[in-house]
Structure formats: structure tokens, C-alpha cells
Amino acid sequence: MNSIPLLDLAQQYQQLKHELDQAVLQVMVSGRYIGGESVLTFEREFAEYLGTNHCVSCNSGTDALFLALRALDIGPGDQVVTTPFTFIATVEMISAVGATPVFVDIDPETFNLDLEQLALLLAEAGPAQPKAILPVHLFGRPLDMTTLMGLAREYGIPVIEDCAQATGATWDGQRVGSFGTMGCFSFFPTKNLGAFGDGGAIATDDPQLAQRLRSLKEHGATRRYYHEEIGINSRLDALQAAILRVKLGYLESWNQQRRQVAARYQQLLAPLPDLYLPSDVPGHVWNQYSLRLGASHDRDRLRSRLQELGVGTMVYYPTPLHSQPVYRHLGYAEGDFPVTEAVCGQVLSLPMFPQLKPEQQKQILYHLKQFLLEP
Ligand SMILES: *Cc1c(COP(=O)(O)O)cnc(C)c1O
Numbered sequence: 001m002n003s004i005p006l007l008d009l010a011q012q013y014q015q016l017k018h019e020l021d022q023a024v025l026q027v028m029v030s031g032r033y034i035g036g037e038s039v040l041t042f043e044r045e046f047a048e049y050l051g052t053n054h055c056v057s058c059n060s061g062t063d064a065l066f067l068a069l070r071a072l073d074i075g076p077g078d079q080v081v082t083t084p085f086t087f088i089a090t091v092e093m094i095s096a097v098g099a100t101p102v103f104v105d106i107d108p109e110t111f112n113l114d115l116e117q118l119a120l121l122l123a124e125a126g127p128a129q130p131k132a133i134l135p136v137h138l139f140g141r142p143l144d145m146t147t148l149m150g151l152a153r154e155y156g157i158p159v160i161e162d163c164a165q166a167t168g169a170t171w172d173g174q175r176v177g178s179f180g181t182m183g184c185f186s187f188f189p190t191k192n193l194g195a196f197g198d199g200g201a202i203a204t205d206d207p208q209l210a211q212r213l214r215s216l217k218e219h220g221a222t223r224r225y226y227h228e229e230i231g232i233n234s235r236l237d238a239l240q241a242a243i244l245r246v247k248l249g250y251l252e253s254w255n256q257q258r259r260q261v262a263a264r265y266q267q268l269l270a271p272l273p274d275l276y277l278p279s280d281v282p283g284h285v286w287n288q289y290s291l292r293l294g295a296s297h298d299r300d301r302l303r304s305r306l307q308e309l310g311v312g313t314m315v316y317y318p319t320p321l322h323s324q325p326v327y328r329h330l331g332y333a334e335g336d337f338p339v340t341e342a343v344c345g346q347v348l349s350l351p352m353f354p355q356l357k358p359e360q361q362k363q364i365l366y367h368l369k370q371f372l373l374e375p
Contacts, residue, residue, distance in 0.1 A: 003310025004360045007353040009189055015355070016246060023242040033238050042241040043201070045248060049168075050175045050183070052203040054210035057236035058217050061164040061186025064200040065093035067234065068160045068182040069132070071202075071212045074099050078131040081121065083113050084321040085340045086136045090162050091321050094134065101330070102130060103322050105337040109279045111290070112136065112143045114339070115151070122155050132158045137166035137176050139278070139316070139349075140192065140258070140287035145171040145179040152180075160184060167193040168255045170283035177203045182213075187236075187244055192258070192285050193251050195240040257354035258286040264358060265289055265350065268365045272372055276346075288316060292346035299348060302371055309367050314349045 013020065027038055039057055047055035058064050074080060076098035082090055084103040094101040104121055107114045113135050122129070133152055135143050152159045159180030163169070167185055169176045177183025185191075187199030202213055215222050220231030236244075262284070266277055274294030293299055303313050320340045322332035334341065350364060 002360075002363075004312065004351050004356075004364060006312035006314055006349070006351050007190060008355060009194070009353075011355050012353070016250070019246045020243060023246050024239055027238050027242045030238075034235060036238050038238045038242040038245065039236055042236070042245050042248070045245060046185075046201060047203060049248060049251075050178050050203050052178045052183070053205045054207065055201050055203050056210055056213040056217065057199070057201045057241065058213075058234040059236065060198045060200040060234075061162075061184060061188060061191075062089040062093060062200070063217070063232070063234040064164075064184035064186065064202045065089060065134075065160070065162060066096055066232070067213050067216050068184055068202050069093060069097045069099065070216050070231075071182070071209050072132060072158055072160070074131045079128075080132045080134050081118065081130045082134040083136055083138070083340075084337050085111060085317065085343060086138060086162065086321065087164070087317070088321065088324070089164075090134060090136055091327070099131065101321075101327075103332070103337060105339045106343065108292075108339050108343055110141055110143070110281075111138045111278075111343065112141060113148075115144060115147045118148075119151055122151060122157075129155055130157060132160055132181075134160045134162060135180075136162040136164075137169055139290050140166045140169055140285035141278075141281060142166060142169040142171040142176050142283045145174075145176065149179055158182075164188070164191060165287040166285055167191060168251050169285040173283075176283075178205070181206065182209060187240065190287075192255060192287055193244065193247055195236075196243050197237070197240055199236045199240045199244065200234075201236070254354040255285045258352065259284065261352060261354070261356045261361070262286045262289055264361050268361060269368070272368060275372075286352060288349045289352040290316060290347050290349045292343065293348055294346075297372060299346070302368075303348070305371050306364075306367060311364055311367055312351055315347060316349050317347075318344055320344050 043055040078099040080094045085106045091101045161180040161183040163177040164186035183203040185201045187195040216231040217234040220227045220229040274296045276292040
């Protein structure tokens with residue numbers, strides 16, 4: 001039996017081996033390993049792709065979030081609204097700048113922020129408005145940015161989009177990351193546009209913010225060896241930039257292939273009992289295919305059975321962030337975000353990558369059927 005991994009990055013490399021090898025060699029031969037042509041060109045090309053005026057590259061998606069929060073002068077005493085159903089980095093960076101995360105529950109259909117609850121929170125906040133809203137386009141599904149930006153404008157609150165899982169996603173024909181004050185991207189290998197190591201970027205239309213971000217990521221320097229504030233060292237390597245330039249050219253077709261993989265799952269899995277399939281929306285880029293299992297299914301048993309059969313699965317994410325030990329001090333209790341809490345117990349991500357074949361998906365269906373339909 002052939003095993004089916006959750007994702008297959010080596011296969012993607014084989015597909016582009018020649019181009020990637022050339023790009024990496026060129027950087028190695030050039031002798032320019034920090035900054036330089038490949039980084040600047042990638043920033044320009046990525047901004048163009050997103051439709052923003054500026055792109056500032058950095059070392060990771062985590063750093064992108066940190067830098068964006070710092071660029072808005074968010075710090076101790078400030079509140080930032082976000083989701084309890086995301087990767088820790090989103091919330092962790094709010095804490096890293098000294099601010100306090102404020103959670104709003106998610107919509108079980110989209111896994112993204114529940115915008116009605118967000119509207120309620122803002123309406124009730126009175127003069128104690130949050131300093132920023134930090135929504136996440138989770139699993140590649142774009143959040144309804146029309147509604148979100150409407151709320152943000154109404155209350156005059158800046159928006160930092162966490163686009164780590166949604167590179168290339170669009171809402172109403174516009175790229176995510178280009179709606180908010182800033183959009184943060186990750187080029188971690190498993191993301192839709194992945195490097196061969198860490199990488200990240202911040203997109204913005206605001207030239208002053210772009211300049212501030214550049215200073216912050218270079219030790220707070222406004223010119224060489226002249227430091228106006230405390231910053232960090234956060235760089236996208238020239239090698240990674242060269243790799244990303246090659247892969248950016250394939251992103252649209254890969255995202256299209258992801259949509260085809262998702263559509264096949266939707267069709268294949270629809271007849272199975274007590275499964276809640278993820279809902280689709282135009283512009284979705286399917287970083288993950290995450291479904292919810294009904295109460296009649298035992299997730300742990302299913303996962304270990306699939307693992308025995310060579311099918312990779314993952315639970316993104318098993319524990320809500322408000323229930324994490326590190327956030328005990330925020331004083332949230334179980335039951336505060338019932339949708340997130342329920343979803344954490346139900347979600348299961350199936351293999352998802354552009355090159356996943358129909359035969360492999362049928363094999364996954366076969367295994368799932370065996371398990372789910374057994375008495
Ligand atoms: C991956 C991820 C990040 C962090 O990106 P890194 O490049 O790994 O630092 C932040 N937010 C979300 C939602 C992510 O999935």
C-alpha cells in the first residue's frame with residue numbers, strides 16, 4: 001500500500017528542480033548572501049502580485065506580526081482583538097509587544113472570526129476601543145473583508161491581517177493582505193508559498209509604515225549605524241528570496257490545483273455519515289482541508305487507524321488559545337468561546353497539496369469508509 005503524506009514538499013522540489021537549482025546557484029556564485037538583488041526583486045514582485053505599494057520582507061510570519069504591531073506603536077496597556085482558533089504566533093506576538101489579546105469566538109462554518117460578535121464587542125467597548133484588529137484567514141479561507149473593513153472604518157481601528165495560511169487568497173477579487181493597514185505573510189515550507197526554510201513579509205500601501213518596518217527589522221536604524229529605536233534583526237535570506245521568486249510564478253496554478261483537490265474531497269466525502277465538510281467560498285486557497293467529525297466518530301481512533309494505513313492527518317488545533325497554560329492569566333474560563341472549544345474537539349485535516357492525485361483521494365475515501373461505516 002502506498003502511503004499518502006499530509007503534504008509532499010519533496011515532490012514539489014522535483015517538479016521545479018532545474019529552475020530552483022539554477023536560482024540557488026546564482027545566489028551562491030554572486031557572493032551576495034544578505035539583501036541584494038534577489039531580495040529587492042522578490043519584494044517588488046510580491047507587492048505587485050498582492051496589489052500593494054510596498055512589501056517588506058523579514059525572517060518569518062511570526063516576525064511579520066511582531067513588526068506590524070510595533071510599527072503601529074502597540075504596546076503595554078493596549079488591547080488587540082483576535083481569534084482563539086489560530087496558530088499560537090498570532091496571539092503570542094500581541095503578548096510579545098506587551099499588549100493584551102482580546103478574543104472573539106469563531107464562526108463554525110468558516111473557522112474565522114465571527115463578525116457579528118466582533119461588531120457587538122466594538123459596540124460595547126465604548127471609549128476603551130482596541131488598538132487593532134488582527135484577523136486570521138485560517139486554512140486559506142478568506143475572511144469577509146468587506147464587513148470587517150466596514151467595522152474597522154466605522155470605529156477607526158487599524159487592521160493587521162494574518163495571511164500566513166492564505167497567500168494568494170482573494171475576497172471579492174482582491175488579494176488578502178491588501179485590505180488592512182498591513183498584511184502579514186509566512187513563507188514557512190508548509191504554507192501555500194513556502195521557502196526552503198523560514199521567511200516572511202509585510203505588505204502595506206502606506207509608505208511611512210513601510211519605512212518604519214524597514215527600520216524596525218534592521219535594529220531600529222534609520223541610516224547605517226544610527227539607531228532611533230529598539231528593533232530586531234529580521235531578514236529574508238537572499239537564497240530564500242531566490243527560491244520564492246521561482247515559486248511565486250507557480251503559486252496561482254498551485255492554488256488552482258488545491259481548489260481541484262478540495263472539490264474532489266467535497267464530492268467524495270459528501271455521502272459519509274456525520275461529517276461536516278468545510279464550506280467553500282470564491283478565492284479560497286485551501287492551505288488545509290479541515291473537516292469536522294460528528295459526535296459519533298472517535299477522532300483519535302480514526303487518526304491512528306489512518307496512520308497505520310499510511311495516511312497522514314493532523315489536528316489543527318487541538319487546544320483553544322484561551323485555554324493554553326500560557327494564557328491562564330488572561331482569566332478566560334471554559335465556556336467563554338463555545339464554538340472554538342467545540343471545533344477544537346472535532347477538526348481533522350486530511351492530506352492537502354497541489355499534486356495530490358484523484359487515485360490517492362479515492363484511497364483515502366476507501367479507508368475512511370471502512371472506519372466510519374463499520375458497526
Ligand atoms: C505559520 C503561521 C504563523 C507564523 O509563521 P512562521 O513563518 O512560522 O513564523 C502565524 N500565523 C499563522 C496563522 C500561521 O499559520
